[in-house]
Amino acid sequence: GEDVEQSLFLSVREGDSSVINCTYTDSSSTYLYWYKQEPGAGLQLLTYIFSNMDMKQDQRLTVLLNKKDKHLSLRIADTQTGDSAIYFCAESIGGGFKTIFGAGTRLFVKA
Amino acid sequence: DAMVIQNPRYQVTQFGKPVTLSCSQTLNHNVMYWYQQKSSQAPKLLFHYYDKDFNNEADTPDNFQSRRPNTSFCFLDIRSPGLGDAAMYLCATSRDEPDEQYFGPGTRLTVT
Numbered sequence: 001g002e003d004v005e006q007s008l009f010l011s012v013r014e015g016d017s018s019v020i021n022c023t024y025t026d027s028s029s030t031y032l033y034w035y036k037q038e039p040g041a042g043l044q045l046l047t048y049i050f051s052n053m054d055m056k057q058d059q060r061l062t063v064l065l066n067k068k069d070k071h072l073s074l075r076i077a078d079t080q081t082g083d084s085a086i087y088f089c090a091e092s093i094g095g096g097f098k099t100i101f102g103a104g105t106r107l108f109v110k111a
Numbered sequence: 112d113a114m115v116i117q118n119p120r121y122q123v124t125q126f127g128k129p130v131t132l133s134c135s136q137t138l139n140h141n142v143m144y145w146y147q148q149k150s151s152q153a154p155k156l157l158f159h160y161y162d163k164d165f166n167n168e169a170d171t172p173d174n175f176q177s178r179r180p181n182t183s184f185c186f187l188d189i190r191s192p193g194l195g196d197a198a199m200y201l202c203a204t205s206r207d208e209p210d211e212q213y214f215g216p217g218t219r220l221t222v223t
Contacts, residue, residue, distance in 0.1 A: 008151065033211075042115070042201060042214030043154070088153070092208075098168075099212065101153040 004102035006089050011108040018076040020105045022089030025070060029091040032065060034074045037086045037104065046074070046087075076107075084109045114138070115215035117202050123221045124192050132187040132218045134202030142208060143185040145177060146201040148217070154201055160185060161208070189220075197222045 006022040024032070030051050035043040049056045049063045049072075056063045062075040076083055086104040093100060116135045124130040134143065142161050146154035158167045160179045174196070176188040189196055199219050203212040 004153065035214075040216065042203075042216045043212075044214065045211045048211065098156060101155075103151060103153045 004089055004091060004100050006087075006102040006105050008103065009106050009108070011110065012079050014079060014081055014109055014111050016079055018074075018079045018083070018107055018109075020074045020076075020087050020089075020107065022072040022074075022102055023070055024072065024089070024091045024100070026091060026093045026100070027067075027070065029093055031092045032063075032072050033088075033090040033092075033099070034061075034063065034072075035088040035090060035101075037088065039085075043088060079107075079109050081109045081111055083107060115202055115204055115213050117200075117215035117218050119218060120216060121219050121221070123223060124189075125223055126194065127191045130189050130192055130220070132189075132200050132202075132220070134185045134187070134215055135183050136185075136202075136204045136213075137183070138204055138206075138213060139182060140204035140206050140213070141182075142205045142210075143179060144203040144205075144212065145175075145185070145187050146203065148199040148201055157187070192220070192222045194222050196220065 003025045012018045033048040034046045036046050037043045047058050060077045064073045086106050088104045089102040090099050118133045144159040145157045148154040157171045174190050179185045199217045201217045202215040205212045
């Protein structure tokens with residue numbers, strides 16, 4: 001079935017790198033996304049990767065995709081307290097409108 | 112600023128009393144989505160509109176309905192809310208599919 005799994009919590013120190021991991025099940029996924037949700041706000045797209053790519057870098061963000069293992073990761077370099085939020089992994093499936101979200105990883109950044 | 116607006120941000124309704132949540136967008140996007148998000152869970156797609164075409168998810172209860180009278184507005188109607196319907200309801204839009212989704216801030220529904 002369709003499922004996206006990610007760990008619920010991650011705690012890092014300010015200035016360290018954060019790595020948030022995600023696994024998905026649908027091998028036909030065309031796009032994989034990382035969304036960020038801050039308290040009281042809606043989800044905001046951080047970055048996405050096409051399924052035919054292995055890596056994408058965007059400033060402090062690096063996305064790695066391992067299609068064989070259906071594993072997606074988001075690395076945040078030089079993590080700041082403002083990065084504290086919930087990060088959702090998501091995949092678009094079936095070439096259609098449906099996007100499946102994970103339950104979100106809550107990132108705590110300690111000063 | 113172009114955006115997705117949801118009203119109200121907080122809604123309290125009584126068990127069994129119909130309630131309507133509102134979403135509007137200034138992005139002129141073709142697709143509008145409604146998600147239900149319970150605490151510490153993934154947002155769950157209820158349905159979406161591509162223009163005027165309505166697409167219901169197979170496991171969305173009949174208690175949930177939607178209307179899209181024009182491109183800018185979309186409504187979520189809960190005909191007889193139960194305690195289990197208490198959640199955050201998120202509206203999102205996208206230009207096309209698959210594409211980046213733009214989310215509103217959500218409406219937190221409480222059922223008493």
